[in-house]
Amino acid sequence: MSRIDLLSITPLAPEDIPSVSNVFRITIKDAFEREGLGHLQDDLRQEIEAKNRMAQDSLYPQNTAVYFWVARAGGTIVGTISYSPCGEDVRKCTDNRLAAVGELGSLYVLPEYQGKGVGSALIEEVMNFLMKRGIPEFCLDSGYKRAQARWLRKFGAPYAAVHDYWGPDSVHMVWLCSVSDLEDSNA
Structure with missing residues (x-):
């Protein structure tokens, strides 16, 4: 693994939207194809549109509780991450037990930048954001097998796993994570 030099992470700005949309298009399509779901074109399109809406909404903090960041390598946006109120899948998978917990999401890194520390740097940015606000925990979820393998290594056993x-x-997995546990593991 080769880490990326000159990686910067900043809040999403209006001028970032075209690049972020491109990251979603490339990474979500790649994820669907690697998961054997490339034939689900309507689902793919809906997922990309939902992420684009979320990014757009985050630009108007007076109307939303969504926060969005982008990672740049050499000035090019190569990844995204968000923090928002718990999503519908998490609520369903946990019978609303985590409804009051915020969700880390929209973690997408261009394929050629994966495995180089971009995702970890984005997660660290969100952890700093949560620590500064005194938020002790967050949740995240995934139905992608490749992402689940990464989250199992990073966060351990899921809080919930819903089969079929x-x-x-x-399997759709949901993790409940303590910010202080992650801070301790990064020390």
Whole structure:
């Protein structure tokens, strides 16, 4: 793994929207294809549109509780992350037990930058944001097998795992994480 030099993370700005939209298009399509879901074109399109709406909404903090950051390598946006109120999938998978917990989401890194510390740097940025605000925990979820393998290594066993959530042989996992545990593991 080669870490990226000159990586910067900043809040999303209006002029970032076209680049962020491109990151969503590339990374979500890549995830669907690697998961064997490339044939689900309507679902793919809906996922990209939902992420684009969330990014746009975050530009108007008076109307939303969504926060969005971008990672740049050499001036090019290569990744995204968000923090927002708990989403519908988390609420469903936990019978609303985590409804009051904020969710880390929209963690997407361009394929050629994956495995180089971009995702970890984005997560660290959100942890700093949460620590400054005294928020002790967050949740995250995933139905992608590749992402689940990473989250299992980073965060341990999930809080909930719902089998056949997206169809036969699919598992949707939800993690509940303590900010202080992650801070301690990064020390």
